[in-house]
Amino acid sequence: MSKIINSGGDEAEFAKPLYVPIKRRSFFMYAGATAGATALLLSGCSDDDDNGVTPAGMVNLGAGDVGVLNFAYALEQLEAAFYARVKASPASDFSATEKDYFVQVAAHEAIHRDFFKAAINRDAPGKIIQDLTPVFDTIDFTKRASVLSAARTFEDLGVQAYNGAGKYLKTPAYLVIAGQIVSVEARHAAYVRDLISNGSFADDSIIDPITGLDKALEPTAVIAAAQGFIKEKLDATNVGK
Amino acid sequence: MNILKLLADLAAVDPDSYERISGRRGVLASLGQTGRRAVAAAVPLAFGAVLQKAYGRQSATVLDTFTLALTLEYLESEFYKQALASSMTFPGNTRSVIQLIAKHEQEHVSFLQATLTASGAVIPAKPKFDFTGSKNGTAPALYPAVFQDFGTFLKVAQLLEDTGVRAYKGQVDVLITENDLLEAALRIHAVEARHAAHIRGMRRALKANVRYWISAKDEVITTPNVTDAVYAGENIDKQLLPDLVTFFPTPTTQILTGTKEQVAISLGEAFDEPMTAAAASSIASLFIYA
Numbered sequence: 202m203s204k205i206i207n208s209g210g211d212e213a214e215f216a217k218p219l220y221v222p223i224k225r226r227s228f229f230m231y232a233g234a235t236a237g238a239t240a241l242l243l244s245g246c247s248d249d250d251d252n253g254v255t256p257a258g259m260v261n262l263g264a265g266d267v268g269v270l271n272f273a274y275a276l277e278q279l280e281a282a283f284y285a286r287v288k289a290s291p292a293s294d295f296s297a298t299e300k301d302y303f304v305q306v307a308a309h310e311a312i313h314r315d316f317f318k319a320a321i322n323r324d325a326p327g328k329i330i331q332d333l334t335p336v337f338d339t340i341d342f343t344k345r346a347s348v349l350s351a352a353r354t355f356e357d358l359g360v361q362a363y364n365g366a367g368k369y370l371k372t373p374a375y376l377v378i379a380g381q382i383v384s385v386e387a388r389h390a391a392y393v394r395d396l397i398s399n400g401s402f403a404d405d406s407i408i409d410p411i412t413g414l415d416k417a418l419e420p421t422a423v424i425a426a427a428q429g430f431i432k433e434k435l436d437a438t439n440v441g442k
Numbered sequence: 443m444n445i446l447k448l449l450a451d452l453a454a455v456d457p458d459s460y461e462r463i464s465g466r467r468g469v470l471a472s473l474g475q476t477g478r479r480a481v482a483a484a485v486p487l488a489f490g491a492v493l494q495k496a497y498g499r500q501s502a503t504v505l506d507t508f509t510l511a512l513t514l515e516y517l518e519s520e521f522y523k524q525a526l527a528s529s530m531t532f533p534g535n536t537r538s539v540i541q542l543i544a545k546h547e548q549e550h551v552s553f554l555q556a557t558l559t560a561s562g563a564v565i566p567a568k569p570k571f572d573f574t575g576s577k578n579g580t581a582p583a584l585y586p587a588v589f590q591d592f593g594t595f596l597k598v599a600q601l602l603e604d605t606g607v608r609a610y611k612g613q614v615d616v617l618i619t620e621n622d623l624l625e626a627a628l629r630i631h632a633v634e635a636r637h638a639a640h641i642r643g644m645r646r647a648l649k650a651n652v653r654y655w656i657s658a659k660d661e662v663i664t665t666p667n668v669t670d671a672v673y674a675g676e677n678i679d680k681q682l683l684p685d686l687v688t689f690f691p692t693p694t695t696q697i698l699t700g701t702k703e704q705v706a707i708s709l710g711e712a713f714d715e716p717m718t719a720a721a722a723s724s725i726a727s728l729f730i731y732a
Contacts, residue, residue, distance in 0.1 A: 305711065308700075308708035309655070309708060309712040312709060312712040316681065316712075319689065319690050323689060363632075364625065364632055367625065368624050370618070373618055377611065377614060377615055377716055378681065380610075380611040380614045380631065381611060381714050384607050384611065384631060384634075384635035385635075385712060387633075388635050388636070389639075389654075389655075391637075391654065395639075395640060399535065400539050400542075400640075402636050402643075403546065403640070404542075408636075413547070414629035414630060414633065415629045417625055417629055
């Protein structure tokens with residue numbers, strides 16, 4: 202199973218995350234022709250899927266609700282690490298107000314991260330993924346523009362991730378919690394976008410201009426987009442399955 | 443359909459909603475997979491089919507949710523439409539921003555109407571709105587200058603947007619087995635949150651003491667026993683999980699350095715809270731007179 206996303210971290214994959222779910226969908230269309238065999242294959246994998254780390258060194262987010270929680274935990278680890286850096290050494294061209302705001306955002310993301318850690322450890326002991334190692338080489342933390350651009354990427358991706366993963370949650374309380382977090386991420390996204398260009402909080406690049414809907418991304422597409430910022434290879438193949 | 447009666451009905455059934463949802467879940471369990479194959483272009487039609495099945499099986503909960511959502515979108519859409527049609531002065535780039543928000547709200551109205559139509563449900567007529575809150579001059583106005591004073595307009599806008607965010611959040615568990623409906627609701631919900639944040643930013647530009655996210659540090663703009671439901675219970679600093687035992691943060695959770703007060707404020711900000719259909723209905727009713 203893990204071979205499916207071996208290419209997840211390379212530049213080409215990062216550049217076109219939107220293609221990923223289509224590829225997966227067509228894979229399952231073909232698989233559907235032999236549905237019985239596929240079901241056996243998936244259930245045969247389930248023992249491995251539940252492990253935090255596969256023998257290949259890949260971090261498997263897992264299946265079912267726990268997979269979704271680990272998926273969210275991975276993203277919140279990334280965001281929390283990013284804003285912790287911003288808070289610790291803010292770009293010199295940030296205003297005092299902006300510095301203060303990013304201290305607030307850093308607190309929110311640290312809380313989200315710790316929330317998922319506590320929730321997974323309580324409700325699925327032994328299933329939590331490891332601490333991830335962020336890779337922020339492409340971000341110039343000394344420059345406001347670079348920090349804001351990265352922040353926009355993380356916040357919009359976070360919104361799209363929760364929008365796309367909510368349907369995989371089976372436990373109502375976790376779905377509500379995901380809703381409680383995603384709207385805060387959307388508020389962050391709007392704030393950061395307005396700092397970059399006032400009025401771009403919900404522009405046509407991010408909101409469908411016909412339906413007025415925000416975007417939703419499948420977990421594998423989200424991880425493909427985030428993989429470039431994380432050292433460990435993540436496998437989201439079974440999230441919510 | 444009489445919208446005021448509908449809102450009253452929603453408020454009346456709310457205490458039983460958990461039971462209704464639970465019962466519904468068993469009935470609809472087999473429908474859970476059908477929606478996932480829907481293609482984007484056919485979305486309202488595919489949604490409608492699911493909605494119709496839910497309705498046809500004498501469980502109107504999903505339909506209730508979409509009707510409440512449409513009512514709130516009518517409310518927001520009409521609010522911005524009337525503001526843009528008024529003689530109020532929009533400073534700087536704010537007119538184009540409000541036009542964008544108004545466009546999104548109208549798109550949400552159309553999307554929800556299409557979903558209801560595809561389900562065979564009767565689309566509730568748009569109620570009559572009075573955003574001064576005077577019920578068309580039959581009661582004292584809550585916001586007499588809503589379309590004359592830009593600051594008042596933004597205050598009401600913030601109340602409506604934050605209500606929308608909370609109301610959609612309060613309905614997600616009703617939609618938990620209807621994947622496509624849930625995803626659509628979440629996608630609208632996020633747009634409302636972006637709107638709310640920007641409106642809050644516009645108020646900041648007018649020197650209001652308010653953050654982009656709902657905070658205990660925000661200046662109070664609600665009226666006791668009238669609009670205070672908008673933020674009631676918003677700034678709690680603990681979260682409950684399935685067994686309803688307060689568990690986060692635990693006494694040993696290492697979250698943040700900072701004073702106890704700062705940590706409590708951050709905890710309140712980090713999670714937006716859901717609102718019941720009853721609360722959302724009562725807030726909407728303040729601006730509906732027929």
